[in-house]
Amino acid sequence: MQPIVQNADAEARAFWEALNPSFATVFHFIDTTDLINVKPGTYILDDDNAWVIIMECDMKEQEKALLEIHDNYLDLQMPVSVAENYGYKLRSECKFPKAPLDTIKDIQFFDDPISELIEVQPGQFVVFDTCHAHAPTIGFGSIKKLIGKIRKR
Numbered sequence: 581m582q583p584i585v586q587n588a589d590a591e592a593r594a595f596w597e598a599l600n601p602s603f604a605t606v607f608h609f610i611d612t613t614d615l616i617n618v619k620p621g622t623y624i625l626d627d628d629n630a631w632v633i634i635m636e637c638d639m640k641e642q643e644k645a646l647l648e649i650h651d652n653y654l655d656l657q658m659p660v661s662v663a664e665n666y667g668y669k670l671r672s673e674c675k676f677p678k679a680p681l682d683t684i685k686d687i688q689f690f691d692d693p694i695s696e697l698i699e700v701q702p703g704q705f706v707v708f709d710t711c712h713a714h715a716p717t718i719g720f721g722s723i724k725k726l727i728g729k730i731r732k733r
Contacts, residue, residue, distance in 0.1 A: 582698075583668060585700050585705075588704065592705075596707065605630040606656055609728075620635050621633075630728065630729065635725055636725075639717045642667060646690065647690040648715065649690070650686045650710055651681065652686045654710065655708040656728035656729075656730060657725065658702075659725045660724040662719070663700065664716065666706065666714050667694030667696070667697060668713070669712075670712065671713045673692070677690055
C-alpha cells in the first residue's frame with residue numbers, strides 16, 4: 581500500500597492512534613509545541629517508543645535524494661515551513677544498497693531510482709511504514725520539518 585498524505589485532523593489521528601498508541605504521544609507534541617519557533621533537535625517523548633526530530637535543512641534535487649528504510653520505526657513526516665516532496669518506492673523493490681543496515685540508527689540507504697513523488701503541505705503529514713522506502717526533503721530552498729519516530733508494534 582502506498583503512503584497516504586493526510587491532514588492533521590482528528591479523524592486521521594484517530595486512525596493512527598488505533599493502530600499504535602505511541603502516535604498519540606507524537607500528536608500531543610505537535611499540538612502543544614510552537615513548531616515554527618521550536619529549536620531544531622531531538623525530543624524524546626516516550627523512551628525508545630516515540631520521539632520527534634525537528635530539523636532545518638536545505639532540500640535537494642530528486643536525482644540526489646537517496647531512498648531510506650527502517651526496520652523498527654515508522655516515520656511520521658510533517659513539513660512545517662514549506663511543502664516537501666518525498667520519493668517513494670516499495671522496500672521489496674529496492675535493489676542497490678549504499679551500505680548495510682545500520683542497526684543502531686535503524687536506517688539503510690539505497691541508490692535506486694524513485695518510483696513516485698508524494699507532495700506534503702504544511703498542516704499535512706505522511707507515515708512511512710517499514711515496507712516503504714522513502715527519500716525525504718526533495719525540493720528547492722530550505723525547510724523546517726518534523727519527523728516523528730514511532731516504534732513499530
